[in-house]
Amino acid sequence: MAVLASTARRTVALPRPGAAAALLAVLVLLGAAVWSVASLRLNVATVVDGSAAAVDFGSRMLPLDFPPLGELLALAGQTLAIVVCATLLSSLLSVPLALLAARSTAPSAAGRHGARALIVLARAVPDVVLAIVFFRLFGLGGMTGVLAMGLHSVGMIGKLYADAVEQADEGPRNALRAAGAGKLQQLVSGVLPQVVPSFVATSLHRLDINVRVSVVLGFVGVGGLGKAIADALRTLDYQRGMALAAVVFALCVLVELVSGTIRRALLGTSARRGAASAGARISPPWTFARVRRIAYWVLAAVVVLASVRGAELSLAQVGQALTGLGPVLAQFWPPEGGGMLGELFGELLVTVQIALAATLIGAVLSLPVGALAADNVAPNRVVAGFFRGVVLAVRGVPELVLAIVFVLITGLGPVAGAGALAVGSVGLLGKLVADSLEEVDRGPEQALRATGAGRLQVFCAATVPQAAPAFAAHVLYQLDTNLRSATLLGLVGAGGIGFYLLNASRVLEFGVVTTVLLMLFAAVLVVELLAMWLRRVLNPAPR
Structure with missing residues (x-):
């Protein structure tokens, strides 16, 4: 009772x-x-x-026509390289934004509202629009996809990072403040160690989402499997297009399973119990779980380095693009209706x-x-x-x-x-x-x-x-x-x-x-x- x-x-x-x-x-x-x-x-x-059309479509897409293995691996590798770099970029940008947006760490109310506004803006601007803008700057290549996906992902990652910071225990930070630690020391030693597990889980979850997003960006010129699917469908080659779509599906499931395994290994209950039991020790014991976690971190670093190379990113591209940024942005202003403003509002209602x-x-x-x-x-x-x-x-x-x-x-x-x-x-x-x-x-x-x-x-x-x-x-x-x-x-x-x-x-x-x-x-x-x-x-x- x-x-x-x-x-x-x-x-x-x-x-x-x-x-x-x-x-x-x-x-x-x-x-x-x-x-x-x-x-x-x-x-x-x-x-x-539509059942009859479904049967007809099935007959037109079968048998699936996969490209040669070398070409397929190159496309999948390019897609994963762009996705990993985009997720890393958004994660790095989201950390300072989250600290500014969280109520417990924001230096002022104005700064907090400004950071929250930037996060909402990043989420509200479709990644395909960002891709259109960056395509004018960088043309075909990985840089367009990395920046478009990376900046848009800040909208989700920044929000979840800020929520994690607000939910962190204030006890360690207050203890450091009482000991005379500065604000930066309080953040680095009192807040970030608590939220790193949540940050990792959020970034891995966004990695899953960005694999699917890469297909959309292929329709506006971003390389990889998405562009190959778009090219096949434009020529009505459904056998090749759906074969590549099946590869994307397998890739999405694989990334989801791998990221889930890594999340459990890095953030699982065994890790938390180990951290709690070793809390008073200066050097935790070298258990199998600890070795495995370190191996995952090393593997992640290798994947990131390989992805930067695979996406063909370079600082020279950024420098060249910055010089042309003004003229490109000027092409997008002022807004125009193109003589179909009423039709656009009607289609927005349909959306x-x-x-x-x-x-x-x-x-x-x-x-x-x-x-x-x-x-x-x-x-x-x-x-x-x-x-x-x-x-x-x-x-x-x-x-x-x-x-x-x-x-x-x-x-x-x-x-x-x-x-x-x-x-x-x-x-x-x-x-x-x-x-x-x-x-x-x-x-x-x-x-x-x-x-x-x-x-x-x-x-x-x-x-x-x-x-x-x-x-x-x-x-x-x-x-x-x-x-x-x-x-x-x-x-x-x-x-x-x-x-x-x-x-x-x-x-x-x-x-x-x-x-x-x-x-x-x-x-x-x-x-x-x-x-x-x-x-x-x-x-x-x-x-």
Whole structure:
């Protein structure tokens, strides 16, 4: 009874300020998502009508035509080199930004708000727009992809780094301050050692994402597998294009598995226990776990050095580009409508509809998939492992590849974009739902089982109520992600404003590119601010 009473106190909260407005906003978003699904005509009939086209597409893409092994390894190596360098660049840039943006380490409120604004700006500007700008400076090559992916990734990595810094224990820093240490010494010795594990995990997670992003950038001239896929599809060589897409899928899964292994080795419970037990010792013992962690760090350094060489980066390129930066940026100003401003606003609305519809469908599909992937919900570990594998497989397929397949099946238009993003959302949301369900307090579940409640009753009465706030936050994050992704899918004819963005860059109407960018920035910023407000109201800090 004491457990049940404690649970009631935790789950039945008093009305909070803004709760009614937040509930109204959620209902409006839900209504807009339902309207988007109906407006885009996403239904079972659409899928059935496309079944014949799916069969035809399957016959046209088979057998898969893989390039020679040497060429394939060169393309994969170039892709990985660009992705590793971009992730490293974003990680290095994010550390000072995070320290300036975190409430506990910011030197002033103005500096904190400025750093947060830069992080939001980096997240709001699509990486493909950055690639278009850098392509004008560097042309074909790895530098364009490294800078475009690297600067855009600061939006995610900087935010998560700042959150980790704010959650760090203030005790070590206060002790150093009391001992007379300066601010820099406090950061280096009191804050960074606590957050390095979180920093590493975040960077490895972004590495997974950037492998998929590299496919998108291939459509605007960034080398590697993405460009090879774009070239094959432009010539309607589906056998070669889908073969390369299968290689990207395998690469995504491989990177995810390897990065997951490294995360567990560097940051796992055994490492934490070893650090805790050796806390009072000047030199920890040379255990197998310690040797393995050092080996991973050495391997990471070797991979970075090889990637810098493989991406063909050089300081001379940067120097040459800086001299031409002014004239290139001048081409993008002032913004222009190109005589189709009304049409651009209409396509922006379609992009928002695609994001809303895909998020709704993805959320509905992710609930059962994520629940069956959670150890405390699935009937047994075999079922949980199978659905974890399903989530991993879906997450390994880049959304742009899904969009290409949907375009070939359903035809050009927003239906293809919404379908691709809905399937892609299952990969991320399914994982987040499973993780949230596994992280709930097991006490209420055990209490209900003790009263004779069945598995479904325990799930509905004890597990879901605890995970609901986290699920709401995950859906809002997915909406934010889908809005940016919907723009990129327009590159392959999957509806929305992305098609106009690519067309404007191809015909050198850079003023129109700027107009589209400003429109996208405004839309993303509105969604970002709404999500931040809803997260604060629906899932406040414990009191």
